[in-house]
Amino acid sequence: MSTIVVAIDGPSGSGKSSTSRGVADRLGLRYLDTGAQFRAITWWLLREGVDIHDPEAVAARVGEAEIESGTDPLAPTITADGEDVSVAIRSEAVNAAVSPVSAVPEVRTRLLQLQREAIGEGGIVVEGRDIGSVVAPDAQVKVYLSADPEARAVRRALEEGGSDVSATQESLLARDRIDSSRTTAPLTMAEGAVHIDTTMFTLDEVIDQVVALVEAVE
């Protein structure tokens, strides 16, 4: 059993999810989508009627949410209080609320615990914003994916079933601004990370590059 940890960070729409799942599938590794965990907590807080712009209210309630994520790259699952929220966490309401919620330190502390438990002995590809810097600073492979904002918006809009590209670009850039400027665990390129600009590459080409990085250390 491989004990490798592959950390994949980058902004929204940079290709993190498809790349991470593809790499995990090719190498027989598990997969953890930490963005889905932040989205599930956000969904739960919205359902509970918590004011997500009040960090104290968010901090007071976050411990009550029961979030569970599956680690199969071909069928990732995410539940909140036992309810499958894999579709609900992609809504516009969650898109708009997730970055302010993720900036609350108590939210990050709670999820960090779940993330470290999921990583366990390794054998996993983990994607997010702070994986190489905070969650798994000892990861043997660290990758930072980026792409031009327009390319990211087109990809996201296609994933979301053809939503408006310029509105999607605005929503991604708004999230990027909050994610990069927050005090706790901001989006950043971790020390030792390999930067891949995915704008001009196909998904398979990016997967090939990451697989080659993993094979070089194993």
Ligand code: C5P
């Ligand atoms: O990756 P995804 O776009 O689904 O992530 C949604 C949001 O979750 C990000 O915009 C960010 O605010 C938050 N996030 C985070 N740290 C992570 C993963 C996601 O703050 N490791």
